[in-house]
Amino acid sequence: MQSENEEEKQVAAQEVTRRTFFTYVNMAIGAFIAALLGIPIIGAAILPALAKTKGVDASAGSISDFQVEQPKNVSVTITAKDGWITSQEDRGIWVVKHSESDYTVFNGRCVHLGCAYNWNPDRKEFMCPCHGGVYTINGRVVAGPPPRPLDTLPWKIQQGNLIVNYEDFQLGIPQKVEI
């Protein structure tokens, strides 16, 4: 009687080990399949959304169009890539000419919340009509809520034209961070 019980116990113990083993095998194969499928699928879903947008070159016109220390609002046409759709879009920038070979180019959106700002020639300041942001001609914040100076854009001169590398940055934060 006693030995039979022992045997039963042993069989039961073996069954438990067997079940545990199978459970681990199932989990291992499940993890393997999940990785094979999960990595490409999650990667495809997430990575493109996190990709940094790159600046695109656009002509702001002939350098002779600008007068020294007189900021000028220019509309540049950029070739925007929106997924599989390529389109021509207009963006506003401000160009400040310091000399024939020295310029400062600002992204035309106020760094507070993205409104289009204007140059006030009397006060010689950039003023944002939305929430009262005020900047100097160099983009420094004088008053209002903007958390950082105006965003400058890289530029170069090609065959007498001012070429601007247009790019947008995250708004409302103290750092100039690419989107």
Add this chain to the structure above:
Amino acid sequence: MTATASPEPRPAGVPARVWRWFEERSGINAVWTVFFARKVPIGVGWFYTLGFATLFVFTVQAATGIFLAMYYSPSPDHAYDSINFIMYQVPFGAVVRGIHHWGSSAMVVLVVLHMATVFTLGAYKYPRELTWMVGVILLILTLGFGFTGYLLTWDEKAYWATVVGTNIPGTVPVIGQYLLLITRGGAQLGALTLARFFAVHTLLLPASLAGLIGVHLYLIVYHGVSVPPALWERLPRQARGLLGSSQSARQSQALHGEAYHERYTEFKERGHSFWPNIIVEDMIMAAVVIMAILATMVILGVPLEARADPTNTAYVPRPDWYFLFLFQMLKLFPGFLEWFGAVIVPGLVLTLILLLPIYDKSPWRSPGRRPLAMAAAAVLAVAVIVLTYFGAQ
């Protein structure tokens, strides 16, 4: 006995308490017991993994399809560009599309193999007739996925194979023209067709298929998987006692109701638990299937032809391989009888397959004892293979 004080029960941890809260309100343990802790009768082997593998590929198709849809535009002016975007701009995009593309072939292969196995083992007989019939509808929906899926890439093959495919219902006398217009959403194959196919492929068919898979699985769990005929037809000792030695083996095959269930229970009780024992083979099969899909993708690539050009007169349209038999069969019928070959014959064959358990009254399950059924199936299989072979030439 009374002297030994039991130690204070340790207070249950937070996970245990959360689980108990959830269990009491959901009854999840009962669901687990019914679906996973159930016993599977003795004798099941690798042939029994094909159904699970089919279900697995369906979930793969659903998962990859959802993420493809994030980058897809169902409009003729953007569809092809969006596929290119998936292929060349989205990281892993070509892999996800490759799995989905070859997964559709795997799905057709597995559905057909699963069906062939169930047929050969006579598993569609009492009490599993309804399971079979739901399965045949699942086959039809799977082919519907294939047909609506390959238009979506909007390449030459997509466009022209769909032009031909949608013209097929158009050959039916009297109502043909209406069928054509309804399939295309208008007279021309264009924006309305693409949007319609996209809606059917990503909304209507998945919802229908998921619902019917639920019914199929319910029926499988309700009846339990069939005992292989070799074992079923060899009377177990207990059953022999149950039936009495005077009864013939043939009578035992026609068991219904109580007697059937008593016999089935004998087999079931001697079997193993689905989780974690039996499912191991299913899991291995699933891993093999996904590796086979990935291997096919690596070897054969992820096809995408040139953008669809409705003015191209040089293109010879050919459907995907699993429709080649139909494509070839159309050549066998003269023009005025085309609808007969394209609609009536396949429709008749499908109806015969669907109603198989109703008119197949043979009590036997093993293929050796069903020569007529096996011969008919062999003729059908050979016909489809030969037509496919010539269709591919």
